Amino acid sequence: MRCSPWFALAAAVGIARPAFAQETLAPRIGATLAGLEAELIAFRRDLHRHPEVSGAEERTASKVAERLRALGIETRTGVGGHGVVGVLRGGRPGPVVAYRADMDAVYSSDPDPVEFRSMVPGVRHICGHDVHTTIGIALAAGLASHRRDLAGTVLFVFQPAEERATGALAMLAAGVFRDPPPVAIYGVHTAPFPVGQLATIAGDMMSGRDRYRVAIHGEGDRGAATAAVRTRLAALGTVAPAEILRPAPRDLVLVTPPQVAESAGVTLLSGTIMATSLSRPAVTKGMREIGALAQGGTVVTPRYQPKTIAGVFNDSALTVRATAAAEQVLGAGNVVPVEVIVPAFSEDFGSFQDLVPGVFFFLGVSNPAKGTVGMPHTPDYVADEGAILVGARAMAAVLLDRLGRP
Ligand SMILES: [Zn+2]
Known part of the structure:
Protein backbone atom coordinates (compact mmCIF):
# COMPACT_ATOMS: atom_id res chain seq x y z
CA MET A 1 0.00 0.00 0.00
CA ARG A 2 1.24 3.46 -0.85
CA CYS A 3 0.42 6.74 0.79
CA SER A 4 0.71 10.34 -0.28
CA PRO A 5 4.17 11.88 0.20
CA TRP A 6 2.49 14.78 2.06
CA PHE A 7 0.98 12.37 4.55
CA ALA A 8 4.34 10.65 4.99
CA LEU A 9 5.98 14.02 5.67
CA ALA A 10 3.30 15.02 8.17
CA ALA A 11 3.59 11.66 9.91
CA ALA A 12 7.37 11.97 10.09
CA VAL A 13 7.12 15.22 12.05
CA GLY A 14 4.38 13.87 14.26
CA ILE A 15 1.41 15.97 13.06
CA ALA A 16 -1.81 15.32 11.23
CA ARG A 17 -2.03 11.63 12.04
CA PRO A 18 -5.21 10.16 10.62
CA ALA A 19 -8.30 10.36 12.84
CA PHE A 20 -8.67 6.58 12.97
CA ALA A 21 -5.32 6.15 14.74
CA GLN A 22 -6.57 6.97 18.25
CA GLU A 23 -9.70 4.81 17.93
CA THR A 24 -7.71 1.72 17.00
CA LEU A 25 -5.06 2.36 19.63
CA ALA A 26 -6.61 0.37 22.51
CA PRO A 27 -6.63 -2.97 20.65
CA ARG A 28 -3.16 -2.36 19.24
CA ILE A 29 -1.82 -1.56 22.72
CA GLY A 30 -3.64 -4.64 24.02
CA ALA A 31 -1.78 -6.76 21.47
CA THR A 32 1.55 -5.15 22.42
CA LEU A 33 0.86 -5.86 26.11
CA ALA A 34 -0.02 -9.50 25.40
CA GLY A 35 3.39 -9.92 23.76
CA LEU A 36 5.08 -8.44 26.84
CA GLU A 37 3.33 -10.59 29.46
CA ALA A 38 6.24 -12.92 30.24
CA GLU A 39 8.62 -9.99 30.60
CA LEU A 40 6.16 -8.14 32.83
CA ILE A 41 5.70 -11.17 35.09
CA ALA A 42 9.50 -11.46 35.38
CA PHE A 43 9.68 -7.75 36.33
CA ARG A 44 6.99 -8.23 38.97
CA ARG A 45 8.69 -11.30 40.43
CA ASP A 46 11.96 -9.39 40.72
CA LEU A 47 10.17 -6.65 42.71
CA HIS A 48 8.45 -9.34 44.80
CA ARG A 49 11.81 -10.93 45.67
CA HIS A 50 13.24 -7.55 46.71
CA PRO A 51 10.50 -5.76 48.68
CA GLU A 52 11.30 -2.41 50.30
CA VAL A 53 9.29 -0.71 53.04
CA SER A 54 8.06 2.91 53.01
CA GLY A 55 10.89 5.37 52.52
CA ALA A 56 13.41 2.69 51.51
CA GLU A 57 12.27 2.05 47.91
CA GLU A 58 15.71 2.76 46.44
CA ARG A 59 16.13 -0.41 44.40
CA THR A 60 12.51 -0.45 43.21
CA ALA A 61 12.76 3.19 42.11
CA SER A 62 15.98 2.51 40.22
CA LYS A 63 14.42 -0.48 38.41
CA VAL A 64 11.41 1.65 37.46
CA ALA A 65 13.57 4.56 36.25
CA GLU A 66 15.78 2.17 34.28
CA ARG A 67 12.72 0.76 32.46
CA LEU A 68 11.22 4.17 31.74
CA ARG A 69 14.49 5.49 30.35
CA ALA A 70 14.94 2.37 28.20
CA LEU A 71 11.51 3.19 26.70
CA GLY A 72 12.72 6.69 25.82
CA ILE A 73 10.44 8.26 28.43
CA GLU A 74 11.49 11.52 30.10
CA THR A 75 12.21 10.43 33.69
CA ARG A 76 12.67 12.31 36.96
CA THR A 77 13.85 10.56 40.11
CA GLY A 78 14.00 11.56 43.78
CA VAL A 79 10.58 13.22 43.61
CA GLY A 80 9.35 13.38 47.22
CA GLY A 81 11.74 10.70 48.47
CA HIS A 82 12.18 7.73 46.15
CA GLY A 83 9.34 8.85 43.85
CA VAL A 84 9.82 8.46 40.10
CA VAL A 85 7.94 10.40 37.43
CA GLY A 86 7.82 9.52 33.75
CA VAL A 87 6.45 11.85 31.07
CA LEU A 88 5.42 10.25 27.79
CA ARG A 89 4.55 12.86 25.18
CA GLY A 90 2.40 11.57 22.36
CA GLY A 91 2.88 12.48 18.73
CA ARG A 92 -0.40 14.35 18.55
CA PRO A 93 -1.79 17.19 20.68
CA GLY A 94 -4.07 16.40 23.60
CA PRO A 95 -4.52 16.66 27.37
CA VAL A 96 -2.26 15.31 30.12
CA VAL A 97 -3.48 12.35 32.18
CA ALA A 98 -1.74 10.55 35.04
CA TYR A 99 -1.46 6.97 36.28
CA ARG A 100 -0.25 6.46 39.83
CA ALA A 101 1.39 3.31 41.21
CA ASP A 102 2.69 2.85 44.74
CA MET A 103 5.94 0.94 45.23
CA ASP A 104 6.44 0.09 48.91
CA ALA A 105 6.06 -3.23 50.76
CA VAL A 106 4.95 -4.28 54.23
CA TYR A 107 6.63 -5.66 57.35
CA SER A 108 5.79 -9.37 57.58
CA SER A 109 7.77 -12.38 58.72
CA ASP A 110 5.28 -15.02 57.58
CA PRO A 111 6.51 -17.36 54.83
CA ASP A 112 5.70 -16.27 51.28
CA PRO A 113 3.34 -18.87 49.71
CA VAL A 114 4.87 -18.40 46.23
CA GLU A 115 8.03 -19.83 44.67
CA PHE A 116 9.50 -16.37 43.98
CA ARG A 117 9.52 -15.61 47.69
CA SER A 118 10.83 -12.48 49.37
CA MET A 119 14.59 -12.49 49.90
CA VAL A 120 14.39 -9.68 52.47
CA PRO A 121 13.81 -10.97 56.01
CA GLY A 122 10.69 -9.50 57.60
CA VAL A 123 9.47 -7.61 54.52
CA ARG A 124 6.97 -8.81 51.90
CA HIS A 125 4.78 -7.50 49.12
CA ILE A 126 1.46 -8.48 50.69
CA CYS A 127 -0.37 -5.35 49.56
CA GLY A 128 0.26 -5.89 45.84
CA HIS A 129 2.24 -2.71 45.21
CA ASP A 130 4.62 -4.83 43.09
CA VAL A 131 1.58 -5.52 40.85
CA HIS A 132 0.56 -1.83 40.73
CA THR A 133 4.13 -0.83 39.80
CA THR A 134 4.33 -3.51 37.10
CA ILE A 135 1.04 -2.29 35.63
CA GLY A 136 2.60 1.19 35.47
CA ILE A 137 5.59 -0.20 33.58
CA ALA A 138 3.25 -2.19 31.30
CA LEU A 139 1.28 0.97 30.49
CA ALA A 140 4.49 2.88 29.83
CA ALA A 141 5.73 0.13 27.48
CA GLY A 142 2.38 -0.31 25.72
CA LEU A 143 1.74 3.40 25.22
CA ALA A 144 5.35 4.22 24.29
CA SER A 145 5.21 1.61 21.52
CA HIS A 146 2.43 3.63 19.90
CA ARG A 147 3.47 7.12 20.96
CA ARG A 148 3.22 8.62 17.48
CA ASP A 149 -0.53 7.94 17.49
CA LEU A 150 -1.02 9.04 21.08
CA ALA A 151 -3.01 12.28 21.35
CA GLY A 152 -1.71 13.88 24.53
CA THR A 153 0.71 13.18 27.35
CA VAL A 154 0.77 10.50 30.02
CA LEU A 155 2.34 11.22 33.39
CA PHE A 156 3.50 8.09 35.22
CA VAL A 157 3.62 8.67 38.97
CA PHE A 158 5.51 5.97 40.90
CA GLN A 159 4.90 6.81 44.53
CA PRO A 160 6.94 5.83 47.59
CA ALA A 161 5.71 5.55 51.20
CA GLU A 162 2.04 4.79 50.61
CA GLU A 163 1.88 2.42 53.59
CA ARG A 164 3.07 5.30 55.77
CA ALA A 165 0.58 7.58 53.97
CA THR A 166 3.21 10.27 53.44
CA GLY A 167 4.36 9.60 49.86
CA ALA A 168 1.57 11.32 47.92
CA LEU A 169 1.90 14.57 49.87
CA ALA A 170 5.70 14.42 49.57
CA MET A 171 5.47 14.03 45.78
CA LEU A 172 2.98 16.89 45.55
CA ALA A 173 5.25 19.11 47.66
CA ALA A 174 8.11 18.20 45.30
CA GLY A 175 6.05 19.43 42.34
CA VAL A 176 4.89 16.18 40.74
CA PHE A 177 1.92 17.96 39.12
CA ARG A 178 3.77 21.12 38.12
CA ASP A 179 5.16 20.12 34.75
CA PRO A 180 3.06 19.07 32.99
CA PRO A 181 -0.10 19.45 35.11
CA PRO A 182 -2.55 16.57 34.53
CA VAL A 183 -6.32 16.96 34.10
CA ALA A 184 -7.12 13.55 35.60
CA ILE A 185 -5.44 10.80 37.60
CA TYR A 186 -6.13 7.06 37.77
CA GLY A 187 -4.86 4.18 39.85
CA VAL A 188 -5.59 0.63 41.00
CA HIS A 189 -5.26 -1.42 44.16
CA THR A 190 -5.34 -5.19 44.38
CA ALA A 191 -8.39 -6.62 46.13
CA PRO A 192 -9.74 -10.06 47.09
CA PHE A 193 -12.27 -10.64 44.33
CA PRO A 194 -11.76 -12.77 41.20
CA VAL A 195 -9.05 -11.93 38.69
CA GLY A 196 -10.60 -10.47 35.54
CA GLN A 197 -12.68 -7.92 37.41
CA LEU A 198 -12.32 -4.33 38.52
CA ALA A 199 -14.49 -2.47 41.01
CA THR A 200 -15.10 1.20 41.60
CA ILE A 201 -17.79 3.70 42.53
CA ALA A 202 -18.42 7.42 42.15
CA GLY A 203 -17.85 9.41 45.33
CA ASP A 204 -16.43 7.88 48.52
CA MET A 205 -14.64 4.58 47.91
CA MET A 206 -12.25 4.40 50.88
CA SER A 207 -12.55 6.32 54.12
CA ALA A 310 -6.96 11.38 52.45
CA GLY A 311 -8.94 8.23 51.55
CA VAL A 312 -10.39 7.87 48.05
CA PHE A 313 -13.12 10.02 46.51
CA ASN A 314 -13.87 9.39 42.82
CA ASP A 315 -15.10 12.08 40.45
CA SER A 316 -18.63 11.17 39.26
CA ALA A 317 -18.34 12.05 35.56
CA LEU A 318 -14.90 10.49 35.20
CA THR A 319 -16.06 7.33 36.97
CA VAL A 320 -18.92 6.83 34.51
CA ARG A 321 -16.57 7.19 31.55
CA ALA A 322 -13.71 5.19 33.02
CA THR A 323 -16.07 2.35 33.96
CA ALA A 324 -17.43 2.21 30.40
CA ALA A 325 -13.92 2.25 28.90
CA ALA A 326 -12.69 -0.52 31.22
CA GLU A 327 -15.80 -2.60 30.61
CA GLN A 328 -15.23 -2.46 26.85
CA VAL A 329 -11.93 -4.23 27.41
CA LEU A 330 -12.93 -6.61 30.22
CA GLY A 331 -16.46 -7.40 29.08
CA ALA A 332 -19.85 -6.37 30.39
CA GLY A 333 -20.36 -7.01 34.08
CA ASN A 334 -16.64 -7.13 34.87
CA VAL A 335 -16.47 -3.66 36.40
CA VAL A 336 -18.55 -4.01 39.52
CA PRO A 337 -19.78 -1.30 41.90
CA VAL A 338 -18.22 -0.93 45.35
CA GLU A 339 -21.28 -0.91 47.59
CA VAL A 340 -19.58 -0.72 50.97
CA ILE A 341 -16.37 0.45 52.59
CA VAL A 342 -14.08 -1.66 54.79
CA PRO A 343 -12.99 0.76 57.54
CA ALA A 344 -9.71 -1.05 58.21
CA PHE A 345 -8.20 0.11 54.92
CA SER A 346 -7.34 3.51 53.60
CA GLU A 347 -5.15 5.10 50.92
CA ASP A 348 -3.40 8.37 50.26
CA PHE A 349 -4.43 8.39 46.56
CA GLY A 350 -7.02 10.96 47.64
CA SER A 351 -4.24 13.48 48.25
CA PHE A 352 -3.79 13.55 44.47
CA GLN A 353 -7.58 13.62 43.96
CA ASP A 354 -7.79 16.68 46.22
CA LEU A 355 -5.99 18.57 43.43
CA VAL A 356 -6.94 16.70 40.25
CA PRO A 357 -10.15 14.71 39.69
CA GLY A 358 -9.55 11.02 39.37
CA VAL A 359 -10.79 7.47 39.60
CA PHE A 360 -9.40 4.65 41.68
CA PHE A 361 -10.22 1.00 40.98
CA PHE A 362 -9.95 -2.16 42.99
CA LEU A 363 -8.30 -4.86 40.87
CA GLY A 364 -9.38 -8.46 41.50
CA VAL A 365 -6.40 -10.74 42.17
CA SER A 366 -7.95 -13.80 43.81
CA ASN A 367 -8.13 -17.05 41.88
CA PRO A 368 -10.92 -19.29 43.21
CA ALA A 369 -9.88 -22.19 40.89
CA LYS A 370 -6.38 -22.18 42.36
CA GLY A 371 -7.66 -21.48 45.88
CA THR A 372 -5.58 -18.30 46.21
CA VAL A 373 -6.85 -15.14 47.85
CA GLY A 374 -5.45 -11.64 47.49
CA MET A 375 -6.60 -10.04 50.72
CA PRO A 376 -4.09 -7.23 51.36
CA HIS A 377 -2.01 -7.38 54.55
CA THR A 378 -2.88 -11.00 55.35
CA PRO A 379 -0.16 -13.67 55.67
CA ASP A 380 -1.45 -15.82 52.78
CA TYR A 381 -1.91 -12.95 50.33
CA VAL A 382 -1.33 -14.15 46.75
CA ALA A 383 -1.98 -11.95 43.70
CA ASP A 384 -2.81 -13.90 40.56
CA GLU A 385 -0.43 -12.63 37.88
CA GLY A 386 -3.19 -12.63 35.25
CA ALA A 387 -4.23 -9.39 36.96
CA ILE A 388 -1.20 -7.57 35.50
CA LEU A 389 -2.55 -7.70 31.93
CA VAL A 390 -6.13 -7.19 33.11
CA GLY A 391 -5.11 -4.01 34.94
CA ALA A 392 -2.81 -2.76 32.18
CA ARG A 393 -5.33 -3.31 29.36
CA ALA A 394 -8.15 -1.72 31.33
CA MET A 395 -6.05 1.26 32.45
CA ALA A 396 -4.75 1.79 28.89
CA ALA A 397 -8.36 2.00 27.69
CA VAL A 398 -9.27 4.37 30.53
CA LEU A 399 -6.32 6.69 29.83
CA LEU A 400 -6.97 6.65 26.07
CA ASP A 401 -10.62 7.46 26.63
CA ARG A 402 -9.72 10.52 28.73
CA LEU A 403 -7.03 11.59 26.24
CA GLY A 404 -9.54 11.34 23.42
CA ARG A 405 -11.96 13.82 25.04
CA PRO A 406 -10.42 17.23 25.54
ZN1 LIG B 1 -1.67 -1.08 49.48
Missing part, protein backbone atom coordinates in the same frame (compact mmCIF):
# COMPACT_ATOMS: atom_id res chain seq x y z
CA GLY A 208 -9.93 8.80 55.14
CA ARG A 209 -8.31 8.90 58.53
CA ASP A 210 -8.75 11.92 60.78
CA ARG A 211 -7.15 12.74 64.14
CA TYR A 212 -8.68 14.20 67.24
CA ARG A 213 -7.29 15.56 70.47
CA VAL A 214 -9.39 16.82 73.35
CA ALA A 215 -7.76 18.74 76.22
CA ILE A 216 -9.58 19.03 79.56
CA HIS A 217 -8.20 21.46 82.07
CA GLY A 218 -9.36 23.64 84.94
CA GLU A 219 -10.08 23.15 88.62
CA GLY A 220 -13.33 21.18 88.27
CA ASP A 221 -14.05 17.45 88.09
CA ARG A 222 -11.84 16.38 85.19
CA GLY A 223 -12.81 12.74 85.75
CA ALA A 224 -16.50 13.49 85.11
CA ALA A 225 -15.63 15.66 82.09
CA THR A 226 -13.40 12.88 80.69
CA ALA A 227 -16.25 10.37 81.01
CA ALA A 228 -18.63 12.77 79.25
CA VAL A 229 -16.15 13.31 76.39
CA ARG A 230 -15.64 9.54 76.02
CA THR A 231 -19.39 8.99 75.79
CA ARG A 232 -19.80 11.74 73.22
CA LEU A 233 -16.88 10.44 71.12
CA ALA A 234 -18.29 6.91 71.13
CA ALA A 235 -21.69 8.29 70.06
CA LEU A 236 -20.12 9.79 66.92
CA GLY A 237 -19.28 6.32 65.63
CA THR A 238 -21.61 4.39 63.33
CA VAL A 239 -19.33 1.34 63.30
CA ALA A 240 -18.02 -0.37 66.44
CA PRO A 241 -14.23 -0.76 66.67
CA ALA A 242 -14.74 -4.55 66.87
CA GLU A 243 -16.25 -4.44 63.37
CA ILE A 244 -13.23 -2.86 61.71
CA LEU A 245 -12.88 -5.63 59.09
CA ARG A 246 -16.58 -5.78 58.24
CA PRO A 247 -17.92 -3.85 55.27
CA ALA A 248 -19.88 -0.78 56.35
CA PRO A 249 -22.19 1.71 54.62
CA ARG A 250 -20.49 4.50 52.73
CA ASP A 251 -21.32 7.08 55.40
CA LEU A 252 -19.32 5.21 58.03
CA VAL A 253 -17.68 6.77 61.08
CA LEU A 254 -15.31 4.66 63.14
CA VAL A 255 -13.90 6.29 66.27
CA THR A 256 -10.98 4.59 67.99
CA PRO A 257 -11.33 4.71 71.80
CA PRO A 258 -9.17 7.57 73.08
CA GLN A 259 -5.77 7.22 74.62
CA VAL A 260 -5.80 9.20 77.83
CA ALA A 261 -2.78 11.01 79.25
CA GLU A 262 -2.37 13.31 82.25
CA SER A 263 0.17 16.07 82.28
CA ALA A 264 0.54 19.25 84.35
CA GLY A 265 -3.11 19.45 85.33
CA VAL A 266 -4.43 18.69 81.85
CA THR A 267 -6.17 15.49 80.73
CA LEU A 268 -5.54 14.74 77.06
CA LEU A 269 -7.69 12.34 75.04
CA SER A 270 -6.47 11.49 71.54
CA GLY A 271 -7.24 9.03 68.78
CA THR A 272 -8.29 8.59 65.17
CA ILE A 273 -11.56 8.69 63.28
CA MET A 274 -12.19 6.96 59.97
CA ALA A 275 -14.79 8.95 58.06
CA THR A 276 -15.90 9.64 54.50
CA SER A 277 -16.82 12.90 52.85
CA LEU A 278 -20.46 11.90 53.39
CA SER A 279 -20.01 11.59 57.14
CA ARG A 280 -17.34 14.22 57.82
CA PRO A 281 -19.76 17.16 58.29
CA ALA A 282 -21.49 15.28 61.12
CA VAL A 283 -18.13 14.48 62.70
CA THR A 284 -17.01 18.10 62.41
CA LYS A 285 -20.24 19.25 64.12
CA GLY A 286 -19.93 16.56 66.81
CA MET A 287 -16.34 17.51 67.59
CA ARG A 288 -17.30 21.16 67.87
CA GLU A 289 -20.09 20.26 70.30
CA ILE A 290 -17.61 18.43 72.53
CA GLY A 291 -16.22 21.89 73.32
CA ALA A 292 -19.54 22.72 74.99
CA LEU A 293 -19.17 19.87 77.49
CA ALA A 294 -17.20 22.12 79.89
CA GLN A 295 -18.90 22.03 83.24
CA GLY A 296 -18.19 22.53 86.92
CA GLY A 297 -15.00 24.52 86.41
CA THR A 298 -13.44 22.46 83.62
CA VAL A 299 -12.60 23.71 80.14
CA VAL A 300 -12.84 21.25 77.22
CA THR A 301 -10.91 22.11 74.06
CA PRO A 302 -11.38 19.75 71.09
CA ARG A 303 -9.04 19.75 68.12
CA TYR A 304 -10.07 17.89 64.99
CA GLN A 305 -7.69 17.33 62.10
CA PRO A 306 -9.51 15.83 59.10
CA LYS A 307 -7.88 13.75 56.37
CA THR A 308 -4.47 13.00 57.84
CA ILE A 309 -4.89 10.14 55.35
